[in-house]
Amino acid sequence: MRIDVITIFPEYLDPLRAALLGKAVDKGLLEFGVHDLRNWTHDVHRAVDDSPYGGGPGMVMKPEVWGPALDEVCAPRPGLAGPPTLVVPTPAGHRFDQRMAEELAESPWLVFACGRYEGIDERVVEDAADRMPVREVSIGDYVLVGGEVAVLTMVEAVGRLLPGVLGNPASAQEDSFSDGLLEGPSYTRPEVWQDRAVPEVLRSGNHAAIRRWRRDQSLIRTFRRRPDLLAALDADALDKHDRKL
Numbered sequence: 001m002r003i004d005v006i007t008i009f010p011e012y013l014d015p016l017r018a019a020l021l022g023k024a025v026d027k028g029l030l031e032f033g034v035h036d037l038r039n040w041t042h043d044v045h046r047a048v049d050d051s052p053y054g055g056g057p058g059m060v061m062k063p064e065v066w067g068p069a070l071d072e073v074c075a076p077r078p079g080l081a082g083p084p085t086l087v088v089p090t091p092a093g094h095r096f097d098q099r100m101a102e103e104l105a106e107s108p109w110l111v112f113a114c115g116r117y118e119g120i121d122e123r124v125v126e127d128a129a130d131r132m133p134v135r136e137v138s139i140g141d142y143v144l145v146g147g148e149v150a151v152l153t154m155v156e157a158v159g160r161l162l163p164g165v166l167g168n169p170a171s172a173q174e175d176s177f178s179d180g181l182l183e184g185p186s187y188t189r190p191e192v193w194q195d196r197a198v199p200e201v202l203r204s205g206n207h208a209a210i211r212r213w214r215r216d217q218s219l220i221r222t223f224r225r226r227p228d229l230l231a232a233l234d235a236d237a238l239d240k241h242d243r244k245l
């Protein structure tokens with residue numbers, strides 16, 4: 001998979017080259033390109049934004065800068081079939097979740113456009129949508145200063161799903177949300193800590209009982225913390241759970 005990020009703060013994306021994702025790059029599983037949007041400015045001040053039509057607070061990012069940037073970064077690349085999927089982080093986007101991470105992980109090429117201020121001129125996304133798939137995505141119901149943190153979040157959630165990135169592929173299968181429920185509690189040595197013992201069933205060696213216990217804990221935790229996820233569960237998802245018992 002290739003991932004390109006366009007931003008006015010390229011250094012914000014340095015963590016992408018560390019740890020798990022850095023190893024994925026070293027193994028050739030991931031290819032990153034980070035591009036400074038100001039490279040496509042035309043004036044001495046290298047301006048990327050301007051006042052909003054209709055007035056109001058904040059600044060809007062200029063189409064005359066974003067347009068050429070996307071044309072160049074999204075231009076056909078040898079070895080990459082078709083245009084990229086353009087992902088635009090925005091508080092007004094569709095909600096990013098594990099299912100969307102799995103969908104994006106199927107794409108051979110993602111380009112992330114990091115907006116700041118009051119966002120990017122709407123015509124940029126409209127124009128891009130004539131030439132490539134575009135997804136406007138929110139990582140949560142709060143407001144950030146810019147899209148870079150959202151990109152770091154999404155790239156980690158997507159990158160860890162790529163074959164070969166996680167040491168143990170089963171981890172991704174057992175994720176919270178992978179079957180629509182939250183993961184239950186986990187324990188490791190020592191057996192007793194601060195007078196708190198590890199649940200007996202986990203030390204029983206009875207794998208069927210352990211699976212059942214973990215499923216029940218998962219359902220209880222989801223019911224208590226995210227009842228909305230239970231409401232969204234369909235019979236297939238529950239069957240998927242039961243088939244693992």
Ligand SMILES: Oc1ccccc1-c1ccno1
Nearest residue numbers: 089090138139143144146147
């Ligand atoms: O708050 C933002 C500002 C710029 C770009 C993205 C965001 C955002 C907030 C939540 N998800 O994305």
